[in-house]
Amino acid sequence: MRIFDPHIHMTSRTTDDYRAMYDAGVRVVVEPSFWLGQPRTAPDSFFDYFDALLGWEPFRAAQYGITHLCTLALNPKEANDPRLTPVLDALPRYLAKDSVVAVGEIGYDSMTPAEDAALAAQLQLAADHGLPALVHTPHRDKLAGLRRTLDLVKESALPVERVLLDHLNETTVREAADSGAWLGFSVYPDTKMDEDRMVAVLKEHGTERVLVNSAADWGKSDPLKTRKVGDAMLAAGFTDEEVDQVLWRNPVAFYGLSGRLRIAALAPGAPSPGALAPGALHEGNSIRRGGE
Numbered sequence: 001m002r003i004f005d006p007h008i009h010m011t012s013r014t015t016d017d018y019r020a021m022y023d024a025g026v027r028v029v030v031e032p033s034f035w036l037g038q039p040r041t042a043p044d045s046f047f048d049y050f051d052a053l054l055g056w057e058p059f060r061a062a063q064y065g066i067t068h069l070c071t072l073a074l075n076p077k078e079a080n081d082p083r084l085t086p087v088l089d090a091l092p093r094y095l096a097k098d099s100v101v102a103v104g105e106i107g108y109d110s111m112t113p114a115e116d117a118a119l120a121a122q123l124q125l126a127a128d129h130g131l132p133a134l135v136h137t138p139h140r141d142k143l144a145g146l147r148r149t150l151d152l153v154k155e156s157a158l159p160v161e162r163v164l165l166d167h168l169n170e171t172t173v174r175e176a177a178d179s180g181a182w183l184g185f186s187v188y189p190d191t192k193m194d195e196d197r198m199v200a201v202l203k204e205h206g207t208e209r210v211l212v213n214s215a216a217d218w219g220k221s222d223p224l225k226t227r228k229v230g231d232a233m234l235a236a237g238f239t240d241e242e243v244d245q246v247l248w249r250n251p252v253a254f255y256g257l258s259g260r261l262r263i264a265a266l267a268p269g270a271p272s273p274g275a276l277a278p279g280a281l282h283e284g285n286s287i288r289r290g291g292e
């Protein structure tokens, strides 16, 4: 089973996770920039974080044979701090980088006017840069949040067919599917979606435009949830072909809208484009400390 995890926060994960993910079939990950738990107080700490997602984390992933790509944005929660608005002005120079495959994650947290402004500005940035957008839907008031998100997308210059709506569940999937957007489901250990609920959604709605991710981060989460969904799909009678569509071809198609996925390199059996020669350095440093 080949797996492309379209939404996972590897910054929060260990090297053991990378090894287990590789063994489970994960070959490509997309890490969206997000809220790190501790609120940031200055734009510069975003820029260091963006640089880590563009440099250090892909280097770390490559040690385990996994290609690491990212999406960059000012996240919805921190969009409420006016000290951080300058992040929006700096984003264009980051969005030009090759391994940035979407603007994200953007969307609503508490649905404030500041979040409206940041979402609208970043949908425009996605349109300007020829990038798709990863749009998080809020965990509270899910249906109201989805509707407000879709209204803003409709007013924007970005076609809804270039939007991945994430954190969907049974209450939001129908309206999200009717909109023409791509459908993202984050599968968690014991809250929100689990693999059996995911299989039920796939039975009802099919595999078209559906992406499944582990969204693993610093909270209780499991970076192998993508694999567990694949296994649950097979146990429920889905074919290998259908599992491959959800866990590989749909994420390749969505992030391929960026024009930045080297699809040939992602063919089955091809060496991972992120794989590094032994002893490779990141800015003069190896992954080991102490200069072996």
Ligand SMILES: [Zn+2]
Binding pocket: 007, 009, 032, 034, 105, 215
């Ligand atoms: Zn996330």
